[in-house]
Amino acid sequence: MGELAWLGRLNVGGLAGVLILAPVLTGLVVFLVRTKWSRKGIVTGTGWILSLGALALFGFGAVRRDTVSFMPPQIPGISWDAVVTGLDLLLIVGFVAIGFLLRRPIVAALAVLQAGLVLWVELSHSVRLEHPPLYVDWLAIIMVMIVSVIGSIVAVYGLPYMKEHEKHLGIPDTASKRPRFFLTILIFLGAMNGLVLSDNLLWLFFFWEVTTLCSFLLIRHDETADAEANAFRALWINMAGGVLFAGGLVVLSHAVGAVSIQRIVESRASVVTNPIALVGLGLLCVAGFTKAAQMPFHSWLLGAMVAPTPVSALLHSSTMVKAGVYLIARLAPAFHDTAMSDMIAVAGGFTFAAAALLAIGQTNAKKVLAYSTISNLGLIIACAGLNSPLSMAAAVMLIIFHAISKALLFMAAGVVEHGIWSRDIEDMQGLVSRMPLTTLTMVIGILSMLLPPFGVLIAKLAAIEASVRMPAALLLLVVGSTLTVMFWTKWTGRLLTADPSVVFPRIEHLHSMYFVPLLMLTIGALGFSLMVVPLLTQLIVPAVAQYYRSVQSDVTTLVQFDNVLGVPWALVFGVLALAVLWPLLYFRGPRTQRTGVYLCGEQVETAATTTFRTAAETAVPVTIRGHYFERAVGETVHARWMMTVSIAALVLMLGAAFLQR
Amino acid sequence: MGILGKARAKSPWILHFDAGACNGCDIEVIACLTPVYDVERFGMMNIGNPKHADILLVTGTCNLRNARVLKNLYAQMPEPKAVVAIGACALSGGVFHECYNVLGGVEGIIPVDVWVPGCAPKPEAIIEGAVMAVQRMQERASGKVQPSEDESEDEHA
Amino acid sequence: MPETPKHEGGRPPVQVDNVETVLLTDLTARVQAAHEQGLRFVTATCLDAGDDYELYYHFAHGAALSHLHVRVKKGTPVPSISGIYMCAFLVENEIKELFGVPITDIVIDYKGHLLLTDGGPTTPMLKRQSPTSS
Amino acid sequence: MNPIALGALTLVIAPILGGLLMGLDRRITARLQNRLGPPILQPFYDVGKLMGKQPVACNSFQGVAASLYLMTSVLALLMFVLGQDLLVLLFVLALGAVMLILGGFSVKSPYSQLGSQREVLQMLAYEPLLVLMVVGVYLQTGSFSANSVLALDRPLLLTMPIFLVTQTLVIGIKLHKSPFDVSASHHAHQELVRGIYTEFSGLQLALIELAHFYELVLLLGFVWFLWHTNWLVGAALALAAYFSTILMDNVTARMTWRWLVSFMWTWGIGLAVANLAAIYFMLRVPR
Amino acid sequence: MARRTTIPFGPQHPVLPEPIQLKLTLDNETVVEAIPHIGYVHRGVEKAGERMDFGQNVFLVERICGICSFIHALCYCQGIEKLMDVEVPPRARYLRVIWSELHRMQSHHLWLGLLADAFGYESLFMQFWRNRERLMDIFERTAGSRVIISTCAIGGVRRDISPENLQYILDELVVIQKTLDDAVDVVLNDRTIRARTVGKGVLTAKQALELGAVGPVLRGSGVAVDARTEGFAAYGELGIEPVTEEAGDSYARTKVRARECYQSLDLVRRAIERLPDGDIAVRPRGRPDGRTVSRVEQPRGELFYFMGADGSARLDRLRIRTPTFANVPPLVAMLPGCEMADVPVITLSIDPCISCTER
Amino acid sequence: MMLSRVLSNLFSRPATRPFPKTSREPVEGYRGAVEFSQEECVFCGACALRCPANAIEVDRPAKTLKFDLFKCIHCACCAEACKRGCVQLRSAYHPPVYQKPEFEFSGAPVLAAEASPATE
């Protein structure tokens, strides 16, 4: 790494500044300069800036090989703390204004509550603010990479998407809301970068609330009644989460006397014996639950489906919900080996299984994706709760792979939506013969969510292996992963149901700005899975090691031969690839006779091949509806008990703070 | 050929289609599966699905409606395959040969390899017919006999 | 076998017991009445009697049979009784198809394709085939 | 033994063993039904015959599905004999099952479609049991690897008796035996014709049959595990489990998927969890 | 929720030995609608009955269906005998009962086996069919054919049964009854079978009458209708009590048929015991003239013939309403609401015979 | 119940008849293959008249009799009709054939023997 030594000397403060502020500034330019080409150029350019910035940060981390706490660049006369506090208050004023404008007093009330709590922390003398507010470690770097790269890909994909979207809704170019849309998106990305780079919880809180605001604006983007209602729901749930966050801060700042995550983690020994401090952490975790759309707070993410697809792709993969799990994972070492940690695992595991169950009953593709997100985030949280090196490695892997696959899936679903103007899985039957390319990416996306040798599954296996010491969580994970297989398989089955008449499907034309992002993510999903072992040994193990420094855990056992991470995954990949390729070559050409399907002999040969003759000699097409078991797994069937159980789990979780081990 | 041929001879899977029979022949076909006759001894299995079948057993007089089904089923069977026509009905229409909705047997609808006379033929005769069909299929696969299409034409020309 | 003149034997022709001949216009009402009495519908029979059709509707009460008999000119529409006895739909389709009796409003109407297939015979049960039939 | 040699040996022996066992099954089934039955080698004849059929396909994915199904079965068995991670093995197996299901889904035929739908439910019924069995292994050995079992000096059955039962049920489900043959059955006398297999033919079906050979050996291997200390007892146990499924096949009617799922999720999982709980409290696994 | 699954069930389908198609509309796997599509076995027998001479018709109507061919011939012959005013000798009437009841047993065995097959109980299928083979051997010995036995003729029967063969039948019946005991015990008491039949395809007595059901379908719903109580052949002398069950579900229909096997066993034994000596046939004189209806009880239910003759050698009209024809509407009414998996069981529970339905 | 039944099956001799290794003796009186005694026949056509399947064609002036095996339903009406007893139904069944046998004979010489060449 000799030639790259310069990376280690990078001004990390400046880099952080670029990662946080550049998108905000370019977003403003997009907003103000309203030409088609500038928008395309600037959004794409920002994507490059962010990606390169993230790469530079990665290089910095790789060369430095250690964590760095740092201050933002010093500008004389400016106290960044004051700026953040000011902006925070401004934001809260903004929320109050929104509350009044939308006649939603609850928003204003929550905002005022937040302001009060934040000021309490700020003004209480026990808080020592001298610790540098920003911090870089491997986890942060990984998060920045995800936010910057995947977020940028989604933003670029949003360019053609939003154009078609407005065409679809019949909005003339002059009244286009796209400038505002991209402004929000870019600010969102900046805020996420800020969030993961913050060490000071007050700063983190500021960025946290910015993401709340951005998501509100994005969900509301279409300004239909539906959008308004769901945006409001997202807003108040997340603001309630914000209140819990601020409340947790108040408690923590009093109990530990610090608002720096590092400080809190370092003082673990005193934290775990102090129920009050644990409750403070617990409140932060509950805030994380709201943002990560865990049960019982999951309804906002489902509602967020009304937003245009790029928004969903963003919310689900790299931003917003990931902020929630990030916070919990970030704090995990602080409550390592506590009963509360175990309860977090159970609560996460419950959401994992319950959301997977509900996903089975959904016909709306985006809803399935949403439940899958909720479910996977539950798994990540369960991993954080299990709080061991293996589980944390699983959590980090999940964060990475889930982001890639989910972004891919949402984007593919968006392309499909524009191809068939429906989100219904049933309408996607036989998509493989209509949109083969998109379907291929979608299928790879789905398979990468549930099957070996793809990363998500490897992580899931690691999670199960990590959970053996906790039977309750284990059972939930086993049940959840079985249910997961079910809904994904059903969906893929729909996609692949081809009419045998279509022998060589026409490849559909895809806009390059659709195609390239899809391709990048597909390659990402395949490539990262292929390289899961180096990824693990080079990146994740060091990250986890850094992470549990304060806990003194042995992470070297992580990669050993008899554990899931020791399987020669690349070899498995190769063998399976071979198994895919040879039949494609063998069952080809004139040797293989293409036939119609078996329809009990009454297949009509001349017409489409899945038509049969029936009563009164009429020809009727076979229609096959997928099974969704609405009566068994419908949302309404389970809503009540799931709510009850999940609320109980949270209460128990906070209560567990008082259980000394 | 060797091993493959042996395997083929020992594993004929059967598809039975009733093209308008009186059930007499059909139940005799089913009777072949039962303990007393047990055609599974010969590796025969009533597979019920043209895509898996090697031998098609046809009973019945055939009418326009079931003839198209018969053709479809036959077309869906992968080569090598053979057809056995069972009972007077499938052979000529039997007692129904003058009925208005009877085409008069399988002949001319799909090529037939073996004919089993009787009304209804005994299970023994049906088994014997199926075994003969296997031989015919075997010979055809090894090129000794013309493919079924041509054969049916010149045989009854 | 040479045809012999009809009704030549000494005995008078056997007759079906318990038959009641009704007018076409009364048919529906009579069937309705049978339905209300809880009779089981057995089947219907059609005969081609030259210029007319003869229709029998057979009912059963326990073991006892009773029959309604209707004579209609060919071409006269006959109302379906499948609205009263749903199970009559099969036999009515059959009569419509094989004899060409214009039965109207059958609950499930196979439109002449219950038993017969395009390209095959039409109204094959008629004694003398109409010139259109094959 | 040298792992490569062991793997190669497995590749060759497993299908022979699996095929013979299946032949035995057909023979025993026939005898249970008062018939003579086919020759023991019948499964090999069937596979050979299928390989020689003209290739027929509805789409090119079917071949991929069949091939992946075979490959994963082989892979899973190899992982088993090479002492790899059992949990991974199970999911490799699940990959194959999912691929077969997708292969069934890929054709718009009512029977293969409904068969696939039900096969999904079948997976739902047996997957948790397999995973729980592996968890039971972990609880006793502290590891998920198959090797760790061999290192154990007492038979697993002593602590995991229930799993002999659940494993037998799993074999029954996987082999589509009554009362579990909801998605496909060996003889096609079912409402779904041959269910998920309906549209596979010729070579594709041969691959699937071959995969069944491997899978059977693997599933019986799991039973054998329960008494690994004496391989004869283990083998006897495996054969007993196999024979039980055959017997079960012959004394029950096919049930519906609804029953299957609810039965396995109450009794199956319930008993398995109870057994695990017992182990857990007996052994007090250290955190 | 407009989206439904629409699929063909048949004509060629392994659980249906005969071609019939049900167009099934499913909601998930629940049947919403089942429309039968028939005509695959339609031959035109009624017309052929007007073309062949009335003596040859016996062999024609026998081949309407091979399962209870004898009873078709019986129904036809009894009708013609009415039209020709023929008195059938007593021995012939008893022999007719023997063959009819053997046919009924054979048919019920066949059906019970197919039912077992429909829910995958292969060993039970084998057991019933193994037992059925014994009956087939009896036919082969006594009638000269296994399936279409062709022993009924106008005016009596074509063959006598020798005393040795009567003893042979009695001996075989002992074995048959033993096996039957076993198998019926399973079919009625096995838990998995009960799970598949109890409560499936329920038809109330009112519905059954309303829909024109006949035979075990009607009796399974608790309505005691059995054409044999009319006393044709020798039934009047032997006496018979219709077998009924109340529940109206597939299980009740199964039970009716199982019990009828025993009823037939008993009838055959009693008929052999009381078999009178004498002629087995009278030579019919003259030609049929007039119109009549003839009714007998098939294994599947009441068989109804309407015959019109004008004194010539050929009939003027031969109308045949077979039991399955009457049982199809109840089937169409039973299927909606059931599970896809129950379609074969419920369909079989009417013991469908398509070749007779379509003639 | 079923369990004990199948288990006892397992240990008892299967019911399977080892056909075709050994075939059963044909049952006396079975209506199998139709056989004509060509020497005795006087071509009166009684059999043809009674045959429900029209399987027999007799040309009285030309003195030929044609029998179509494929139409025959083995009802034995011909045998009943022939008072000379020159149509009989053998008790062995007619074996399956690869081709339709032509069976025809006339007054003096036999035109084609009962031909089912492939059965041997």
Ligand code: SF4
């Ligand atoms: S379908 Fe797509 S483009 Fe249309 S409104 Fe929805 S998200 Fe926008």
Ligand code: SF4
């Ligand atoms: S919903 Fe339909 S009508 Fe409305 S904008 Fe879209 S395409 Fe046009």
Ligand code: SF4
């Ligand atoms: S040949 Fe005879 S037994 Fe066979 S189907 Fe025809 S009539 Fe029935």
Ligand code: SF4
């Ligand atoms: S009579 Fe019964 S066994 Fe025969 S084909 Fe019909 S349903 Fe099947």
Ligand code: SF4
């Ligand atoms: S009712 Fe059906 S089964 Fe009975 S003889 Fe008639 S056609 Fe055959």
Ligand code: SF4
């Ligand atoms: S076989 Fe007998 S009945 Fe026939 S033509 Fe010859 S002699 Fe006459």
Ligand code: SF4
């Ligand atoms: S046995 Fe019957 S069908 Fe055959 S030739 Fe004689 S009369 Fe004709």
Ligand code: SF4
């Ligand atoms: S059977 Fe004899 S008596 Fe009768 S028609 Fe022929 S030759 Fe004359």
